Amino acid sequence: MTLTAPARPATATKTLLDFSNVAMQFKNGTIALSGVDLVVNRGEFVTVVGPSGCGKSTLLRIASGLETASEGTATVNTDRIGYVFQDATLLPWRDVQKNVELLAELNKQPGAARRAKAKEAIDLVGLKGFEKSLPKELSGGMKMRASLARSLTLDPELFLFDEPFGALDEITRERLNDELIRLFAEKQFAGLFITHSVSEAVYISTKVVVMSGRPGKIVDTFDVPFDMPRDPEIRYTGEFAELVGKVSHALREGHS
Amino acid sequence: MSTVAKAATTGSPTLAISTRKVDVRKSVRQAGPPLAVLAGVVIVWYIISFALGTKSFLLPAPHRIFTEGFFDPEVATDIGTALLRTTGVALAGLAIAIIIGIAWAVAMSQARWVERSLFPYAVILQCIPILALVPLIGFWFGFEFFARMIVCVMIALFPMVSNTLFGLQSVDKSQRELFRLQGASRFTTLTKLQFPAALPAIFAGMRISAGLAVVGAIVGDFFFRRGQPGIGSLIGTYQSRLLGPELFASIISASLLGVVIFALFGLIGRAAVGRWYEPAGS
Ligand SMILES: Nc1ncnc2c1ncn2[C@@H]1O[C@H](COP(=O)(O)OP(=O)(O)O)[C@@H](O)[C@H]1O
Numbered sequence: 001m002t003l004t005a006p007a008r009p010a011t012a013t014k015t016l017l018d019f020s021n022v023a024m025q026f027k028n029g030t031i032a033l034s035g036v037d038l039v040v041n042r043g044e045f046v047t048v049v050g051p052s053g054c055g056k057s058t059l060l061r062i063a064s065g066l067e068t069a070s071e072g073t074a075t076v077n078t079d080r081i082g083y084v085f086q087d088a089t090l091l092p093w094r095d096v097q098k099n100v101e102l103l104a105e106l107n108k109q110p111g112a113a114r115r116a117k118a119k120e121a122i123d124l125v126g127l128k129g130f131e132k133s134l135p136k137e138l139s140g141g142m143k144m145r146a147s148l149a150r151s152l153t154l155d156p157e158l159f160l161f162d163e164p165f166g167a168l169d170e171i172t173r174e175r176l177n178d179e180l181i182r183l184f185a186e187k188q189f190a191g192l193f194i195t196h197s198v199s200e201a202v203y204i205s206t207k208v209v210v211m212s213g214r215p216g217k218i219v220d221t222f223d224v225p226f227d228m229p230r231d232p233e234i235r236y237t238g239e240f241a242e243l244v245g246k247v248s249h250a251l252r253e254g255h256s
Numbered sequence: 257m258s259t260v261a262k263a264a265t266t267g268s269p270t271l272a273i274s275t276r277k278v279d280v281r282k283s284v285r286q287a288g289p290p291l292a293v294l295a296g297v298v299i300v301w302y303i304i305s306f307a308l309g310t311k312s313f314l315l316p317a318p319h320r321i322f323t324e325g326f327f328d329p330e331v332a333t334d335i336g337t338a339l340l341r342t343t344g345v346a347l348a349g350l351a352i353a354i355i356i357g358i359a360w361a362v363a364m365s366q367a368r369w370v371e372r373s374l375f376p377y378a379v380i381l382q383c384i385p386i387l388a389l390v391p392l393i394g395f396w397f398g399f400e401f402f403a404r405m406i407v408c409v410m411i412a413l414f415p416m417v418s419n420t421l422f423g424l425q426s427v428d429k430s431q432r433e434l435f436r437l438q439g440a441s442r443f444t445t446l447t448k449l450q451f452p453a454a455l456p457a458i459f460a461g462m463r464i465s466a467g468l469a470v471v472g473a474i475v476g477d478f479f480f481r482r483g484q485p486g487i488g489s490l491i492g493t494y495q496s497r498l499l500g501p502e503l504f505a506s507i508i509s510a511s512l513l514g515v516v517i518f519a520l521f522g523l524i525g526r527a528a529v530g531r532w533y534e535p536a537g538s
């Protein structure tokens with residue numbers, strides 16, 4: 001990954017992520033991505049849907065710096081990157097407070113500052129009162145909230161999510177979708193969110209990107225016209241259903 | 257079971273009492289069968305002992321183990337002193353095995369090539385019949401504390417090495433990446449992630465090693481039969497003098513030592529990680 005400071009004029013839109021013709025071939029020969037062009041600006045929440053194994057996680061891993069693209073340029077214009085994994089990845093021996101403090105701690109921030117930051121993040125995700133709870137005492141949804149809070153302490157400009165709510169039940173997932181939208185409306189980060197649920201994708205994002213089967217290519221992009229923050233009722237409108245239908249159709253086309 | 261659940265939710269006093277009753281009944285149910293087995297064994301023991309007649313030193317009647325063994329001041333002092341000595345050897349050997357075992361495993365966890373170079377020796381150590389080496393260890397290091405301790409370390413080391421290594425390597429890929437994303441150093445990742453994650457496995461290993469350290473301390477002493485007697489050589493002495501009750505008393509003491517140390521390390525482990533650790537499948 002090349003971390004180049006952009007020499008572009010100061011405009012209202014800041015491009016946080018800029019992938020140009022990115023391809024990924026692993027050492028064992030597997031080609032996970034090919035020719036991916038993708039831009040995510042501040043204030044955009046982009047979701048990616050695609051068949052499993054098409055390279056969605058790989059895309060995020062390149063964006064975060066965990067992998068290096070084998071071809072093309074992957075530019076990320078910030079070092080404040082939040083990364084939320086599919087599982088909450090909390091450290092079971094730390095309580096919620098200490099778990100949320102972890103990233104600030106790894107970045108060697110002083111104790112008082114990171115405690116304050118963690119407290120704020122815990123309030124923000126609605127975990128107030130659970131600071132002293134251990135992960136094993138939390139439900140799946142609460143663990144994910146703690147995981148979100150942990151990333152929020154970095155005050156991310158670019159927020160990456162790898163199917164974070166995939167393992168949760170429908171109601172918890174919908175509630176967390178609304179929380180995420182609220183956070184997004186408040187913080188105005190640039191979001192890149194992987195999911196296998198088309199309706200989740202349409203509901204939470206400003207743009208849906210559809211990928212084909214391996215090697216993953218972007219086959220279609222849909223702008224989502226609904227206002228942010230979203231009205232939960234929007235899910236039951238015809239327009240919403242229509243867009244979900246279009247995305248699903250593109251997904252099927254790309255798959256075959 | 258349903259009474260217990262109800263009592264827990266309603267918290268009514270009558271139900272709380274019945275909860276306790278259930279618990280008592282449960283513990284009787286649990287302790288009953290093994291106690292019955294013990295009673296059966298003791299009865300058979302008396303019968304055999306009686307039948308042996310003049311050869312009853314081979315299996316002295318159970319009460320004689322107390323009257324001529326544990327309650328005999330001289331015997332009790334001998335056993336007590338020997339037991340203390342053996343406990344000292346076992347704990348010292350265990351402490352060294354823990355330190356070396358953890359250090360060995362940490363070194364192996366840091367690089368694949370270190371693991372490839374060192375793990376075979378851990379396995380070889382495990383495969384060597386330590387008993388065959390005991391005479392050599394005595395030959396080199398004498399027959400006192402130090403030599404006995406080395407026998408302990410050799411016997412107790414492997415579970416520490418393998419459990420610690422397993423624990424250090426059991427860390428989730430995504431947890432590791434979480435640390436990597438923050439640019440955490442190897443040392444930070446080791447101390448804040450791998451080592452805490454390995455603690456349950458380390459304590460499980462420690463418990464096994466503790467039991468083995470007791471075995472090592474007794475075996476070394478039993479074979480050396482020199483220097484100040486530990487419980488091993490005391491057992492040897494009683495055996496060669498055909499002192500049945502004393503022999504049984506010393507063997508029972510040695511066994512209890514093993515059980516106590518094993519249980520103690522179980523408790524220590526639970527106190528250290530029980531708060532947060534959920535064994536898989538629970
Ligand atoms: N480190 C790796 N080495 C080799 N192949 C890999 C590696 N990581 C992922 N892959 C392969 O690349 C493809 C895409 O993986 P991934 O990005 O995880 O897919 P998705 O998240 O869309 O399900 C899969 O076929 C996977 O097996």
Ligand SMILES: [Mg+2]
Nearest residue numbers: 056057058162
């Ligand atoms: Mg994936």
